[in-house]
Amino acid sequence: MAAMLANLARPIKIKTPDSDFGRRKLSPIPSRTSIRCLASGKSGERSYTLTLLPGDGIGPEVVAVAKDVLSLTASLEGIKFHFKEMPMGGSALDAAGVPLPDETLDTAKGSDAVLLGAIGGYKWDKNEKHLKPETGLLQLRAGLGVYANLRPAVVLPQLVHASTLKKEVAEGVDLMVVRELTGGIYFGKPRGFGTNDNNEDIGFNTELYSASEIDRIAHVAFEVARKRNGKLCSVDKANVLEASMLWRKRVTMLASEYPDVELSHMYVDNAAMQLIRDPKQFDTIVTNNIFGDILSDEASMLTGSIGMLPSASIGESGPGLFEPIHGSAPDIAGQDKANPLATVLSAAMLLKYGLGEESAAQRIEAAVIETLNRGFRTGDIFSSGTTLVGCKRMGEEVLKCVDSLTPASVTS
């Protein structure tokens, strides 16, 4: 992680007429190039094993698009990918009886990076906890040790009209949610079911953080904020919860190591409100697992749709996990209606932060922008005057743009 943080990504500069990714510093996340080369001895070699976990619902639809985009990009950029597709979530439950088979975790651990679609669905909703697709996802995150989940929410000028917020509120939003991913109430013990003194059924979970868990996510957030606008807002519920009181104490303590970062604190209920009232007041937000889950879904709607938000999850070492923030969307699964762009942009994050392949990542980001410039929209981001397309067609249009970009039009 230290090497990764030392090698912070430069802002992306893409020479496409209407793109302003370059000005926006769209992906100010630490690059993992140096740590990867140190860890795998792969310096100079441009051949990678990628584990693909399509999952359930729209997962296979959006991962198929991202795989095609990765394959074409690789051939144009002189990279070799060896894809290993493994079962995960509900489809793994059906095939192997568990949501995360050992072979899936082992393959993921042994690869250079992991791309996940989404898991879950009505069929498995009533399963016992250990047999839920969602449990498999938590096991995957814990197994890979990816404690830092970076969820950028950027309102692209092409999609301002797709936002449910007024243009003047949404326009120019560019924030990063740094979500703690392997601790808190998702993992805290004790948890379970039981009965109380009145013999009434109870369910309980524990919001639990150790100082070291808070410190490591705070360091990531301070570093990310330092490379953005130097503003970090830590979101907690320190007026009520002990775990949040410790969170605030540790984050405040670490601030002295980052004098160039302006730290503020906000209670989560207020943060949820402020994100809608005036989202541009935020730059980098750091928060715990559950608040980050909720606030990032909220932030996604500033950008027009949850179908636009990618994410990168990283740990101290080993492969990163890259996934859209959305779920398996059972309401539209199998209908070719899903927006694949969040997964395509997650693939770009994989290239940039998982593999250090910046030029390839930029090619994909530029292709997404160009596809939007050409007016193609899935239903979730459709507005009048644009062309409504399905998931597959959107993928085909992105591929055309990947193919038509010349090295001269994609520079770092």
Ligand SMILES: NC(=O)c1ccc[n+]([C@@H]2O[C@H](COP(=O)([O-])OP(=O)(O)OC[C@H]3O[C@@H](n4cnc5c(N)ncnc54)[C@H](O)[C@@H]3O)[C@@H](O)[C@H]2O)c1
């Ligand atoms: N990381 C994951 O795999 C993940 C994340 C969230 C939810 N889930 C699971 O997904 C299932 C459904 O959960 P949910 O309905 O609360 O959340 P969801 O994100 O799947 O869907 C919420 C809404 O957003 C829409 N949507 C989501 N992604 C879209 C896309 N790419 N394009 C267009 N529209 C999109 C859906 O149609 C739905 O109306 C549940 O089983 C849940 O546990 C998984």
Ligand SMILES: CC(C)[C@H](C(=O)O)[C@@H](O)C(=O)O
């Ligand atoms: C499916 C669920 C376990 C997951 C989470 O809560 O982390 C999802 O909502 C997400 O945001 O990736």
Ligand SMILES: [Mg+2]
């Ligand atoms: Mg979520």
